[in-house]
Structure formats: C-alpha cells, structure tokens
Amino acid sequence: MEHAIIIVVILTGLGAVFGLILAYANKKLALEVNPLIHVVEDVLPKGQCGACGFAGCMAYAEAVVTRPEVAPNLCIPGKDPVAKMVAELTGKAAEAVEPxxxxxxxxxxxxxxxxxxxxxxxxxxxxxxxxxxxxxxxxxxxxxxxxxxxxxxxxxxxxxxxxxxxxxxxxxxxxxxxxxxxxxxxxxxxxxxxxxxxxxxxxxxxxxxxxxxxxxxxxxxxxxxxxxxxxxxxxxxxxxxxxxxxxxxxxxxxxxxxxxxxxxxxxxxxxxxxxxxxxxxxxxxxxxxxxxxxxxx
Known part of the structure; x- marks a missing residue:
C-alpha cells in the first residue's frame, strides 16, 4: 500500500513539473499571429475547396497576408466581391475574376x-x-x-x-x-x-x-x-x-x-x-x- 502511495506521489510530482515546463515553453516560444490573417479568413467562403492552390481557407489567408507574391483574387468561389475585399485588406491590386x-x-x-x-x-x-x-x-x-x-x-x-x-x-x-x-x-x-x-x-x-x-x-x-x-x-x-x-x-x-x-x-x-x-x-x-x-x- 505504501509503495502505491509513493508511486502516485512521484507521478503527480513529475506531472506537475512537466506541466510547468510546458507552460513556460509555450509562453516563451509562442509565435505572434498576424491578426489580419483571421480577418482575411473571415471574408472567405469557407468551402475548403482548394481552388486557390492552398490547403484550405486559413492556409490561403496566411499566404496572401504574409507573402507579397500571392494574389488576392485566387478564391474562385468568392468571385470578384471577395477578391476586392481581400485586395483592400492586404493592400494589393486584384484583377477581375471571370465567373x-x-x-x-x-x-x-x-x-x-x-x-x-x-x-x-x-x-x-x-x-x-x-x-x-x-x-x-x-x-x-x-x-x-x-x-x-x-x-x-x-x-x-x-x-x-x-x-x-x-x-x-x-x-x-x-x-x-x-x-x-x-x-x-x-x-x-x-x-x-x-x-x-x-x-x-x-x-x-x-x-x-x-x-x-x-x-x-x-x-x-x-x-x-x-x-x-x-x-x-x-x-x-x-x-x-x-x-x-x-x-x-x-x-x-x-x-x-x-x-x-x-x-x-x-x-x-x-x-x-x-x-x-x-x-x-x-x-x-x-x-x-x-x-x-x-x-x-
């Protein structure tokens, strides 16, 4: 019985120690996410179709915000209205999207x-x-x-x-x-x-x-x-x-x-x-x- 209690105490202590280490690492190594990425994602149609060439709407939003070469009119389902909004948010020029x-x-x-x-x-x-x-x-x-x-x-x-x-x-x-x-x-x-x-x-x-x-x-x-x-x-x-x-x-x-x-x-x-x-x-x-x-x- 005493051995079981000791094992529980040791495991609990190890869990607490590793928890503190992970919490510290998470705070220390956390990457700041550009809030504009989420704003752009919100205007996309959320079809997750991949027509833009990226793995879903979030991936495209991140790319169009952080990479100058990614065009704002790649969301085919969104057509011109979405292209114009993304262009305005990212400060890029958007060519017309042919329906x-x-x-x-x-x-x-x-x-x-x-x-x-x-x-x-x-x-x-x-x-x-x-x-x-x-x-x-x-x-x-x-x-x-x-x-x-x-x-x-x-x-x-x-x-x-x-x-x-x-x-x-x-x-x-x-x-x-x-x-x-x-x-x-x-x-x-x-x-x-x-x-x-x-x-x-x-x-x-x-x-x-x-x-x-x-x-x-x-x-x-x-x-x-x-x-x-x-x-x-x-x-x-x-x-x-x-x-x-x-x-x-x-x-x-x-x-x-x-x-x-x-x-x-x-x-x-x-x-x-x-x-x-x-x-x-x-x-x-x-x-x-x-x-x-x-x-x-």
Missing part, C-alpha cells in the same frame, strides 16, 4: 450509353474506375455514381434519374473540386459567357464512339466547317469550342449546332441534364437552324 461554372461533358445517359458488364461494387466512381475502367462501353464517359456530388463543398451537384450529374447554377461557385475528383475528367469548368458546350468526352474514333453512345461526338468536322469564326476544332477525335472566340465575335447564331448528327454540341443551358436541351433553346442559340431543320423536313 465560371462546372460543365458535365457527357450526355451518355442510361438510355444512350451501352454497358459492357454490370458493376456491383462500392458506389463510388473512383472505385468503379479501378474495375476495367468502369462498366460503360465508352471508357471516357460519366460512371454515374455521384462522386462529384458527394465531394462538392457547396452541395451544387445532384444525380439525375438518367445517371448523369446536374449542376445547380445558383449554388455552383466554380471551385473545381468536382473536376479534381472525377476519375474520367468528365467535369470541366466553363465561363458563364459560353454560348455552346460539347456534351461529350470521348476520344474514340467515330464508329467506335457512336457504337458505345448514341450521343457521342464522331469527329465528323461538320461543326468546324459551319463555324464562321474558327471557334471550333477537332482534337483527338473530339470537338473543342473556344468560348472566348464566340464572345469576341458576339456570335448570336451558333451554326455549329445546325448539322451535328449526334447533337454532341448543344446550347450552354445551365441546370439541366446534359443532352436534354429542348428545341427552343437550340433555335434561340441558332436562328438559322430553324431554316435548316425546315428544309431537311
């Missing part, structure tokens, strides 16, 4: 895309991709398991019954988190000024792509020939549209939509399932398509 939104570059819904086998594993796109690239015949298409939705820090993505993500334009900040986690790189950022978008991500040749998905781009180059501004080109068997060219030329008649045989190029309508753009939207984006479709009929 952007996530784009789903795949219209391969459950009805349009074929599948090579039935996947029955973990409901996660990254996990499914490890199994022979997923169950879709098109190895570039959306796997439809919602990894983008579950990782969106702003709850801006939902999965449709068609098996494709739908981006909520009211909630999407363009942070790029969904783009980062998608194993197929189906999601990309596009400027809000974009007039049209390509609803495909396939790099397969035309016949192979069409067999895998009825809405796939078949690299026919009709869109390239129809565009009067050279805003469209085909790279790696896939149409690519430069939205800045469309805007610079104030294109109000997107002729690239007129003859696309698979409807892979569509008007940039937000908040819908890719490929679900109605004819009215097409006609608004391409008035000449009305005449083209009437002549074809």
């Amino acid at each position: 952007r939104i996530a784009q789903v570059r795949c219209a391969g819904s459950n009805e349009k895309a074929t599948r090579g086998f039935k996947y029955a594993g973990v409901s996660d796109c990254v996990a499914a991709n490890l199994m022979f690239g997923g169950d879709k015949t098109c190895k570039y298409g959306c796997l439809g398991l919602g990894t983008c939705a579950s990782n969106c820090p702003f709850d801006a993505i939902s999965m449709s019954e068609a098996g494709l993500p739908v981006i909520d334009p009211e909630k999407c900040t363009g942070c790029g988190k969904c783009e980062t986690v998608c194993p197929k790189k189906v999601i990309a950022m596009m400027p809000l000024t974009a007039r049209v978008r390509v609803n495909c991500n396939s790099r397969d040749k035309g016949q192979v792509a069409r067999k895998a998905c009825s809405s796939a781009c078949i690299a026919c180059t009709l869109c390239v020939r129809e565009c009067p501004y050279q805003a469209v080109k085909v790279e790696n068997n896939l149409a690519v549209v430069d939205p800045s060219v469309c805007v610079a030329n104030n294109c109000t008649d997107a002729k690239c939509l007129a003859k696309c045989p698979t409807k892979a190029i569509r008007p940039a309508v937000l908040g819908i399932v890719p490929g679900a753009e109605d004819q009215a939207a097409v006609e608004r984006a391409c008035p000449s398509c009305i005449k083209t479709n009437t002549a074809a009929g």
Whole structure:
C-alpha cells in the first residue's frame, strides 16, 4: 500500500513539473499571429475547396497576408466581391475574376450509353474506375455514381434519374473540386459567357464512339466547317469550342449546332441534364437552324 502511495506521489510530482515546463515553453516560444490573417479568413467562403492552390481557407489567408507574391483574387468561389475585399485588406491590386461554372461533358445517359458488364461494387466512381475502367462501353464517359456530388463543398451537384450529374447554377461557385475528383475528367469548368458546350468526352474514333453512345461526338468536322469564326476544332477525335472566340465575335447564331448528327454540341443551358436541351433553346442559340431543320423536313 505504501509503495502505491509513493508511486502516485512521484507521478503527480513529475506531472506537475512537466506541466510547468510546458507552460513556460509555450509562453516563451509562442509565435505572434498576424491578426489580419483571421480577418482575411473571415471574408472567405469557407468551402475548403482548394481552388486557390492552398490547403484550405486559413492556409490561403496566411499566404496572401504574409507573402507579397500571392494574389488576392485566387478564391474562385468568392468571385470578384471577395477578391476586392481581400485586395483592400492586404493592400494589393486584384484583377477581375471571370465567373465560371462546372460543365458535365457527357450526355451518355442510361438510355444512350451501352454497358459492357454490370458493376456491383462500392458506389463510388473512383472505385468503379479501378474495375476495367468502369462498366460503360465508352471508357471516357460519366460512371454515374455521384462522386462529384458527394465531394462538392457547396452541395451544387445532384444525380439525375438518367445517371448523369446536374449542376445547380445558383449554388455552383466554380471551385473545381468536382473536376479534381472525377476519375474520367468528365467535369470541366466553363465561363458563364459560353454560348455552346460539347456534351461529350470521348476520344474514340467515330464508329467506335457512336457504337458505345448514341450521343457521342464522331469527329465528323461538320461543326468546324459551319463555324464562321474558327471557334471550333477537332482534337483527338473530339470537338473543342473556344468560348472566348464566340464572345469576341458576339456570335448570336451558333451554326455549329445546325448539322451535328449526334447533337454532341448543344446550347450552354445551365441546370439541366446534359443532352436534354429542348428545341427552343437550340433555335434561340441558332436562328438559322430553324431554316435548316425546315428544309431537311
């Protein structure tokens, strides 16, 4: 019993001694934190998305306050209002931030895309991709398991019954988190000024792509020939549209939509399932398509 009491007393004494040492060290070695860091952090949206290139809002706040080379407009979700506030607080100049939104570059819904086998594993796109690239015949298409939705820090993505993500334009900040986690790189950022978008991500040749998905781009180059501004080109068997060219030329008649045989190029309508753009939207984006479709009929 006496030994037990002695042990308790010794341990208590050691604890008290080490406690005093740690308290002294903490006071002596404490680093002063610039209070401006916390002020800057408070104006950030707290999405912790990493779009700024730093590990969270606190890390960016510290960098933009303490490092002269770090720009005040790196918070993509905050857009111009946050950039201006950070610039004012840090005494730096902020260039305008172009608003952007996530784009789903795949219209391969459950009805349009074929599948090579039935996947029955973990409901996660990254996990499914490890199994022979997923169950879709098109190895570039959306796997439809919602990894983008579950990782969106702003709850801006939902999965449709068609098996494709739908981006909520009211909630999407363009942070790029969904783009980062998608194993197929189906999601990309596009400027809000974009007039049209390509609803495909396939790099397969035309016949192979069409067999895998009825809405796939078949690299026919009709869109390239129809565009009067050279805003469209085909790279790696896939149409690519430069939205800045469309805007610079104030294109109000997107002729690239007129003859696309698979409807892979569509008007940039937000908040819908890719490929679900109605004819009215097409006609608004391409008035000449009305005449083209009437002549074809």
